[in-house]
Amino acid sequence: MDVLLTVVVPVYAVEGYLHQCLDSIRAGLTPAENASVEVLAVDDASPDSCPAMLDDYADQHGGDLRVLHLTSNVGLGLARNAGLAEARGRYIWFVDSDDVLPAGSVRAVLARLRETEPDVLLIDHLRMHEDGRLQTDQSSSLLDGPPDRNRLIAVQHTAWNRIMRREFLDKHELRFPAGWYEDVPFSNPVLIAAERLDVLNRVCYHYRIGRSGAITATRSQRHFEAFTQWDRCYAWLDSADVDPALRIRVFTLMISHLLVVAGNESRVHPSHRREFFREIAALYRRHRPAGYLPPAGAAGIKHRLVAADSYPMYAALRAGYRVAGLRRRGTQRTPVVSRDIPSPPQRVKTTSIP
Template sequence: MPKLSLVVPAYKVQAYLAECLDSILEQDFSDFEVIAVDDCSPDASGAILDEYAERDPRVHVIHLTENVGLGRARNVGMEKATGEYLLFLDSDDTLTEGALRAIAGRLEAAGDPEILVYDYARSYWDGRVRPNMRAALLRPDGPESFPLSERPQLLDLLQIVWNKAYRRDFVLRMGLSFPPGYYEDAPWTFCSMISAEHIALLDRVCVMYRQRREGGNILKTVSRKHFDVFDQYGRVFAFLDAHPELDQWRGPLFRKMVDHYLTVLTKPGRLPQNARAEFFRRASADYRARLPKGFARPGGNLGHKYAMLERGSYLTMAGALGAVKLRQAVRRRARTTLNQSKRNAMGVFYQSQLKLPLDENLALFSAYWSRSVSCNPAAIDAELARLAPNVRRVWAVQADAVDRVPAGHEFVRVGSREYWSVLARAKYLVNNVNFADSVVKREGQIHLQTHHGTPLKTMGLDQRKYPASTNMSFDKLLERCDRWDYSLSSNRFSTTVWERVYPCSYVSLETGYPRNDILVNATAEDVRRARASLELADGTRAFLYMPTHREYQAGFTPSLDLVRLADELGPDVTLMVRGHYFYGNSSHVEELRRSGRIVDVSGHPRVEELYLAADALITDYSSAMFDYAVLDRPVIVYASDWDIYSAVRGTYFDLMKEPPGAVATSQAELIRLLESGEYDGPEAARYRDRFRRRYCEFDDGRAAERVVRRVFLGEEDLLPLVPFADRHHAPTPPQALESLERA
């Protein structure tokens, strides 16, 4: 029997679940089990739990066939628990380092109490950590354990279960279980605390209580479910009725009940407006029915609210609350005036356009800060033309890039009157980065964020840990992300990263990347055409070299001697280089360029065509590896500075341990891999297969259609994914050549 059983219910927490589980499994105390309950979560939470269970026998997973809510999911977990003590941890929170050892040690020192209460702190998206305001109540200035009557002020702690360890035989003896509905912690917390004869304290922060920016707390949502609070306190007082020996707690729990009712009634964002009077009447009835003899109301403004509840004076209460709302409205108007002044700086014309109706059949596209017609937005544009030709498609393009707009694409110059007009009136705004801070998100507009890669390097809020990589304002970043309605993903890994580092209220669409559809659907003729456009001769091996950008370098420092590489590989190999390279003006370099053995493709408008033309990809840490892997062609990682890059920029996994193929850490090793053919051998293929299954998870050739049907046509159900084993991909250059020769 383990010492501790940790019950972890999971529902729609895929962005945070791994961090929660890691915080448990990496503890320096190992005598525990984890009972993880997948509460029929619609996201990947259940799959994440299964992955952890496969790796660690201490993790036991229960999959529920219907969503039952937090309380009943905890009950299911308790039924399977075998530990001496029960601990509960919400799946978006984390344990602090050494927490379980400290908890186990305190339990032993206190003689195995029925309940151990430990401290927690609130952690915020911006890195702030706020201690528990009532932490002083946990100071161990007394006996090792005691009944609540000796420390009644402990009832003033937040009504939560996850800052306590409960002896399991005590829970079974008292018949404790979690009820359904909102505020399920209240009956459990109060009934257990007043029943325990031995309570111990641990004055140590053991849990980091995540304050989710995007509103992960369901108690802060407007709903009639807040009426559940009446049933919860009905259970508390029924427990008191069944245990007359605990009658001394009737007064303190009455006070907790009334305070809780008033919190629900007065806090904004909980009760629907048309339900407030009904809630007040229910609260007033409970007040009068449960008022203990001799109860003394608190003083001050709170006491006045108690009196209004006792008298049932809803109009008086509503008037008082209305006065508070009026003061808040005045402050909001002041802020609105200030914001309006700021928006006026955008131009009177934009303001005038914002007042006009939205054009339901107008879509504005942008890619890479409006510098090209490319990437996921371009693929969505093409599919939209096929499925919804009634939608006018316009591209935002910088003035210095208009000569690169492909024929047949309508565009507006960024900053022009036409640009501001389309931006203000388009129903759909599609971008693979963010629109400028000055853009106003109108009611009814739909912002589609497509992203432009799978993240190896840290992104969004995670970049705060690596200040050398950015100087951005994270507040401004999240304000821009608040405009998103949809966020695209090509794999579950990306989804969890995006939801954590951009914690805003968008819908994640696991569609695959539209730009990669061509890598699945291209024909032999498409491959041949791509190579012909680059003047690659039949039979020539073409290696596409795509290094990533390093923010911490003042300028570009090439890590490969391309001339030497071309010489070593011989005349039958062509290096296509996409990056900011300066080759020099030596006669040898010019000769290699004229012969086509080194081709600068940095300005090529469509990287997908380069992928089709290349026999293999050489990269370092670029997200190109994730897209190119869709083709199931060799990927060679040239990682000469991995230690520096991963330390300064930060990465989400160790590329040296999970590569998409062969890895070289020096130019000599790279040349050996290429000359020997090892880069395309069985071991490299095994790495590539594992990599593809994880990171090309949704790229089955129908991503653009999924996006258009969901976002533009309003179809709720996404097209099903083609099973991985049934997918195909574009033919390799040799296969394309063979196919054409047969034809």
């Protein structure tokens, strides 16, 4: 049978999560649906037991898993590229090996791909905490309504929330660069270049946050690589015929994204925050498009401080927000919840599956 979907799973140092991820991909599929999917795990020279776990899983599950062992560690982006080069499916879905697909996700994706045959299919997700708590992402509401690129560009720019036609990626030569924040110069061009863009407004992915060892929970100078990745994104934008209004949207999102990184204690050490802010200001000057106006509210104030390269004012504003937040939390009473009263259900969007 024709392989409709290849799920590429890069694997590195996730032995505590790997089986849960792999099991979730094929859970509940009929034999015909299962035959339409291949799972390709890319062992990125993982230093733990993951390589052996992958081989054992492949032995136990027959042809349900192909394993590609890389001889040296190349990083997440290049490992995804290696999987893409070996994929046989008409569509590609990059799934991180510490994340989970909720029941029915692959079935829903297969049905929608057959129905609309898009270049890119966007899906919704929930943020999954280490204690199992699920949380809606702020950008999820943007998936409501007909596909609108100017609105959807603000959806979280990750590889795993978009399923892409392999011929489309080849036509536009879209691949991941090396380094951290490799999603930036890949996921944004993917969304902009798509001629046939579709949305499956259903939670099809649980994105694990706060895991020890994850990039987003690691203090490192490598977070400065985000600036190189945004420069790469703009090199692509400069080479493409991109609507000016869309360029303004991308610029606004870029500055907001980098400010989030700058203010995250788990990523940028306080001693490096001034330098990081200066780099944001330099990027602002390099790429500010004609007609750009800062957003409203507190975000707009921060954007204006970046434009003025005013780190002291930014630091004072950030300190004020932190103090106000601590005061609010200190005055809030913790509600007592009876064990006999069930917690409200998590929001999970559903779509009728033929």
